[in-house]
Amino acid sequence: MKIRDVNINGFAALAPMAGVADRAFRLLCRELGAGYVIGEMASSKGLTMSDKKTALLLSVSEKERPMAVQLFGNQPEVMAESAVKALAYKPDIIDINMGCPAPKVTSNGGGSALMKEPMLCGQIVRAVKAAVDVPVTVKIRKGWDENSINAMEIALICEANGADAITIHGRTRQQMYAPSADWEIIRRIKEAVSIPVIGNGDVTSALTAKAMYEQTGCDYIMIGRAALGNPWIFPQINALLERGELLPEPDLNERLNTMRRHIASICKEKGERNGMREARKHAAWYFKGMRGAAALREQAGKLTQLSDLDILIHTAQSIIVK
Numbered sequence: 001m002k003i004r005d006v007n008i009n010g011f012a013a014l015a016p017m018a019g020v021a022d023r024a025f026r027l028l029c030r031e032l033g034a035g036y037v038i039g040e041m042a043s044s045k046g047l048t049m050s051d052k053k054t055a056l057l058l059s060v061s062e063k064e065r066p067m068a069v070q071l072f073g074n075q076p077e078v079m080a081e082s083a084v085k086a087l088a089y090k091p092d093i094i095d096i097n098m099g100c101p102a103p104k105v106t107s108n109g110g111g112s113a114l115m116k117e118p119m120l121c122g123q124i125v126r127a128v129k130a131a132v133d134v135p136v137t138v139k140i141r142k143g144w145d146e147n148s149i150n151a152m153e154i155a156l157i158c159e160a161n162g163a164d165a166i167t168i169h170g171r172t173r174q175q176m177y178a179p180s181a182d183w184e185i186i187r188r189i190k191e192a193v194s195i196p197v198i199g200n201g202d203v204t205s206a207l208t209a210k211a212m213y214e215q216t217g218c219d220y221i222m223i224g225r226a227a228l229g230n231p232w233i234f235p236q237i238n239a240l241l242e243r244g245e246l247l248p249e250p251d252l253n254e255r256l257n258t259m260r261r262h263i264a265s266i267c268k269e270k271g272e273r274n275g276m277r278e279a280r281k282h283a284a285w286y287f288k289g290m291r292g293a294a295a296l297r298e299q300a301g302k303l304t305q306l307s308d309l310d311i312l313i314h315t316a317q318s319i320i321v322k
């Protein structure tokens, strides 16, 4: 896929996931085969007020490229000003969040609440486009709720105002993350717009990735939750779509080695104390679906230093049913 002049290889992107898809996880997914990554959402207001924590969310390292940074907010001029500030981090693309369902974002009019104001969506895209010279993309949902399904209208407005690509998560804001995503809306939008369309929602395996491409005709796909504790979904998708090959699931040692590497990388980025706190959820995800792993997930919830992780890995090697 090409988003304006940015070439994006492969077949699947790692979705933006606040508090989860940080640099350590993005680097791991890129290394294993994700073709594109998007940073955790950053507040446009925070950026314009020079909040240091917000700025940290925007830094882009060379090995992550192509990478987008993502901004949220609801004021066109603030969004534009923050996009200019974001350029200091040299993102390949700037993505505008019009899909976040979290009340702390929507109660201020940002994220998916923007979908209730189609004209404002257009104004935001136009203002950001006028302010920066990198491609500008948007990420939307199906609509706010079942009574206001307007993804098509928003997609057309965003395109008319200069959006360079659009990601569609086929659920309303009211649906949050269940029931299953509607891929038909992705197909219809792909037919209606000329910019690249990235399909998102419920791709959980290489086979479902193939199905998303076939059923929607989308230009690229984006994967969120299914990558958690399972970055191998990217090489599996690449193998199936490039060569028709179904790769086996990684064995226990590969899982544990990758988890160790991932968590060491989190600690390198954030320090061992904070890093290990964040690592707890990731460690638990790596044991997802394994027989006999309930006790390991519990142990994962108590990690405080890297040496605890080595003990956890040792325990896993001795108790997991192979």
Ligand SMILES: Cc1cc2nc3c(=O)[nH]c(=O)nc-3n(C[C@H](O)[C@H](O)[C@H](O)COP(=O)(O)O)c2cc1C
Pocket (backbone or CB within 6 Å): 015, 016, 017, 018, 019, 020, 039, 040, 041, 070, 097, 098, 099, 100, 139, 169, 200, 201, 202, 203, 222, 223, 224, 225, 226
């Ligand atoms: C923990 C978590 C954090 C998320 N944070 C963001 C975010 O910062 N920006 C955004 O646009 N979407 C965010 N999302 C939504 C995902 O990018 C994605 O659209 C959603 O999970 C559906 O895709 P999936 O079915 O592959 O998980 C988040 C989702 C999760 C589970």
